[in-house]
Amino acid sequence: MNPAFQKKIILAGAFQIVCLIAMIAWAALPVMIGTEVLLKTRPVDPRDLFRGNYVALQYDISQIPKELMDASEKEISYSDRGTPVFVRLVSSGPGQPWIADKVSLKPFDSGVFLKGKLRYFPSEALDIEYGLEAFYCPLEKAKQLEREFAAGNLLGKVYISNGRSRLSDLIKWQSRE
DSSP: OHHHHHHHHHHHHHHHHHHHHHHHHHHHHHHHHHHEEEEEEEEEEEBBBTBEEEEEEEEHHHHEGGGBOOOGGOOOOOOTEEEEEEEEEEOOOTTTTOOOEEEEHHHHSSSSSEEEEEOOTTEEEEEEEOOOEEEEOHHHHHHHHHHHHHHHEEEEEEETTTTTEEEEEEEEEOOOO
């Protein structure tokens, strides 16, 4: 075999491996360098026969009052579905869920914030999707999560870095209320 051809094949293979490693590292970046945040969840559907064992979730921060936006940004219409929005979060205490503090159409310069997409806004609330709405798990854990959702509250353990996020686990939570 021609040495130049061998070199091209090796470079092509190495390029594919480097791309794969870069994609994995990019997906894992929020977990490696991000801030750990707990978000209060609202269960939607415990399992789906077609997609496997997962928990479909919504969060308290999935519907945010429009008042948390600046007045100059409140003129959103139904045609603006899919518009990127940024939600700044603040801690409500150790071991407690974080809450939405402010919503903007531009990324924040500082603080912990999530990037989401506007789904729609019924009345005065913004309905936002973050890409954290499904948690895949083994069958036994899915059944356990079903029972825990029925019995009490669960928090989503999320890592956030510059708006990018990764849901890592669902944990039990006893509210202070």
